[in-house]
Amino acid sequence: EAITQALAEQRDPAARQDAEARRRAVVAQSQQRFEFMLYRMLLARRAIDYDDFLALTQPHSLPLAPRQALSLPETVARRAAFQDIRPRDVSLFDGVRYTPGWVGCAMSYKFLAQQALHHGLPQIEIMEDDVELPPDFITRKARVDRYLAEREGQWDVFVGLMALVHPETRVLQIDRIDGELFVTIDRMISMVHNTYSRQAMEWLAQWDPHNQDAEVNTI
Secondary structure (H helix, E strand, C coil): CHHHHHHHHHHCHHHHHHHHHHHHHHHHHHHHHHHHHHHHHHHHCCCCCHHHHHHHHHHHCCCCCCEEEEECCCCHHHHHHHHCCCCCCCEEEECCCCCCHHHHHHHHHHHHHHHHHHCCCCEEEEEECCCCCCCCHHHHHHHHHHHHHHCCCCCCEEECCCCCCCCCCCEEEEEEECCEEEEEECCCCCCCEEEEEHHHHHHHHCCCCCCCCCCCCCC
């Protein structure tokens, strides 16, 4: 069937031109992914540093979706499990590889933040592929999106999961809206599933990958 279609396209000049454009687009997209994964491997092997990686991949960057899932293609079972629950409008991002792993994770956030700023996104939602989404996730997420949109410029990060609450955390405001309880606090921990404002993206983009002291510079 594919051969028959290709032969038919060759007989019609307009169809032949359209088919050629489609082929060029597919080849270009494939080449971009190949180059990204090649430079990703070179960074993991420390043949290049993060600045080199950014310079090599930035010219080939594709438009960035505002909802991203951070995942490693090498963790096959984990990615497959996430694919079963991944919301349709969430794009998979092949996370940056590095040793120690927390540095690679931080580089992934830095890269996504830089890409989001490059494409002019006002905010970006990033979930990691071990996230657990409740059955009513779509409904509740719509409430969260409305809440954040109505308060544009008044928040930095919306945190989907707080893994730890510092004892000096201050509660600044509490809102009960649409059956949801929104608590505004002055600090946060955990990046399992968050939404980052432009200000937060600028902070993430400035993270220093050369300082790998986990006591002072975890992202």
